[in-house]
Amino acid sequence: MNSIRLRMIALRSAMQQMLRMPLSSLLNTIVIGIAASFPLGLYTLLFNVDSLLGQLPQQNQITIFLKTSATPVDIKQVQTLLRNQPDLAQASLITRDQALQTMKSGTLGAMIDALPENPLPDAFNLTPSTSDPERLQKLVTTISNWPQVESIQHDSDWAKRLAALLDFGRQLTVLLAAALGTALLVIASNAIRMQVLTRNDEIEVSKLIGATNTFIRRPFAYFGLLQGACGGLLAIGCVVLAMHLISPNVNQVASLYAASFALRLPEPLILLAAIAITSLLCWIGALLAVNRHLRQLDHQQG
Amino acid sequence: MIHFSQVIKRYAGGYEALKNISFEIEDGEMVLLSGHSGAGKSTLLNLIAGIERPTSGTVLVNGQNVGALNRAAIPYLRRNIGLIFQDHKLLFDRSVMNNVRLPLDIAGYSHQDAQKRARAALDRVGLLPKEKLNPIHLSGGEQQRLCIARAIVHRPSILLADEPTGNLDHAYAEDIMDLFESFNQVGVTVVLSTHDEGFLKQRPHRILRLKQGGLSQ
Numbered sequence: 001m002n003s004i005r006l007r008m009i010a011l012r013s014a015m016q017q018m019l020r021m022p023l024s025s026l027l028n029t030i031v032i033g034i035a036a037s038f039p040l041g042l043y044t045l046l047f048n049v050d051s052l053l054g055q056l057p058q059q060n061q062i063t064i065f066l067k068t069s070a071t072p073v074d075i076k077q078v079q080t081l082l083r084n085q086p087d088l089a090q091a092s093l094i095t096r097d098q099a100l101q102t103m104k105s106g107t108l109g110a111m112i113d114a115l116p117e118n119p120l121p122d123a124f125n126l127t128p129s130t131s132d133p134e135r136l137q138k139l140v141t142t143i144s145n146w147p148q149v150e151s152i153q154h155d156s157d158w159a160k161r162l163a164a165l166l167d168f169g170r171q172l173t174v175l176l177a178a179a180l181g182t183a184l185l186v187i188a189s190n191a192i193r194m195q196v197l198t199r200n201d202e203i204e205v206s207k208l209i210g211a212t213n214t215f216i217r218r219p220f221a222y223f224g225l226l227q228g229a230c231g232g233l234l235a236i237g238c239v240v241l242a243m244h245l246i247s248p249n250v251n252q253v254a255s256l257y258a259a260s261f262a263l264r265l266p267e268p269l270i271l272l273a274a275i276a277i278t279s280l281l282c283w284i285g286a287l288l289a290v291n292r293h294l295r296q297l298d299h300q301q302g
Numbered sequence: 303m304i305h306f307s308q309v310i311k312r313y314a315g316g317y318e319a320l321k322n323i324s325f326e327i328e329d330g331e332m333v334l335l336s337g338h339s340g341a342g343k344s345t346l347l348n349l350i351a352g353i354e355r356p357t358s359g360t361v362l363v364n365g366q367n368v369g370a371l372n373r374a375a376i377p378y379l380r381r382n383i384g385l386i387f388q389d390h391k392l393l394f395d396r397s398v399m400n401n402v403r404l405p406l407d408i409a410g411y412s413h414q415d416a417q418k419r420a421r422a423a424l425d426r427v428g429l430l431p432k433e434k435l436n437p438i439h440l441s442g443g444e445q446q447r448l449c450i451a452r453a454i455v456h457r458p459s460i461l462l463a464d465e466p467t468g469n470l471d472h473a474y475a476e477d478i479m480d481l482f483e484s485f486n487q488v489g490v491t492v493v494l495s496t497h498d499e500g501f502l503k504q505r506p507h508r509i510l511r512l513k514q515g516g517l518s519q
Contacts, residue, residue: 002410003410005410005412006410009407009410201391201393202393202395204391205391205393205404206404206408207377208351208353208380208385208387208391209380209381209385209404209405209408209452210377210378210379210380210381210383210405210408210409211377211408212374212377213374215377215408298373
């Protein structure tokens with residue numbers, strides 16, 4: 001009961017402190033919020049790219065194009081060769097005539113009609129039975145060495161590149177979060193240090209009349225927690241605002257590709273974690289500042 | 303209650319503020335500590351409250367060896383002591399009432415209980431009508447009494463006052479002395495220092511005379 005009361009007193013004192021210096025509290029909260037919004041914003045970006053990737057067909061598709069000079073005998077040979085590949089589940093032939101018909105029925109029909117001869121090659125759509133990147137690579141190498149094959153296109157290449165880019169982005173987020181987290185710690189510690197100095201009289205008198213270090217520390221620690229939580233909320237606000245500002249552009253791009261895609265905030269758990277981490281860092285910063293001051297006081301008092 | 307045995311306090315640089323001091327103050331006694339400024343009066347009071355630690359020798363307060371006390375135990379020692387500072391150490395960012403409440407808030411008293419006790423303490427020193435004022439608006443004598451109210455509000459068994467009559471005119475100083483005597487009469491051990499022994503002579507208390515860090519009884 002007694003300890004709850006002491007905590008309530010500390011909480012009240014922390015809130016009074018916030019109200020006593022509203023401008024500097026606000027400015028510090030803004031700095032904390034903006035610092036925290038960078039890693040959170042980057043995370044949100046990656047989260048959205050990730051979910052966009054999730055909407056794309058994940059199946060591996062390999063397309064091979066034969067040389068335009070390929071004869072029906074060549075096609076038969078390739079078909080036989082393909083049948084002997086253990087890592088292929090399916091291989092379907094699209095002849096140059098079929099491809100031309102498909103194109104004619106599209107918007108380019110008139111243009112195709114004007115061509116003197118069919119420029120399209122015979123092609124195979126291959127579906128591998130494996131998703132192991134090494135075996136896929138081996139398959140692609142084997143096929144591309146066949147003399148009848150002009151080129152081979154492995155559709156997962158760009159996805160792989162994007163995935164690598166995403167991994168890089170994730171590492172960048174972690175680095176950025178670590179760097180800005182440290183900055184946050186310093187900012188919070190400095191902000192609290194200013195307060196500790198302005199309340200030096202109160203701290204000194206309290207200690208002289210029997211306050212424990214815990215009692216003195218508590219309001220500052222709570223202040224740090226509160227300020228961190230406000231900063232975390234502000235960071236989420238910044239990200240929401242940024243999303244609101246860029247989402248018309250995203251919608252435009254998405255509609256060009258006839259895709260429906262809307263930017264989304266990360267899951268609530270992640271947002272809560274962002275607030276918790278910001279609060280935690282500011283709390284630690286506050287404790288560092290007060291402890292430093294208390295050590296100096298203890299030292300002075302012999 | 304308070305027991306000094308061969309206490310030496312030497313500061314960095316070699317200055318000896320207290321030179322081999324031994325004395326005893328009984329439970330419920332009222333003792334005056336006299337001497338010129340710089341004689342070591344404040345240092346002696348600081349040693350009792352654990353604000354400073356002796357270089358050598360032992361300081362016992364209520365049977366506890368203050369010099370050897372763990373830092374974490376010091377606050378609890380101080381909660382049994384009322385301190386009246388030469389410079390008052392009042393907080394000007396809060397009302398008279400909240401100044402007096404500070405020791406009770408620290409000890410975790412409930413709001414109602416703290417308010418009641420603080421009013422009683424303010425009433426005792428005659429400042430109850432001014433409970434809502436900021437202490438900056440009080441006269442020097444009133445600030446002194448506020449400091450006394452804060453020192454007695456948690457009913458400590460020991461009162462230590464450093465030059466409580468220092469800057470007050472004679473009549474006011476007599477009032478303050480009467481106040482301390484009334485606390486002493488209800489069993490509180492009182493130790494107060496003064497550089498002006500003249501007007502203390504008519505009072506029947508034991509006097510410890512400090513001279514250049516030594517006792518001359």
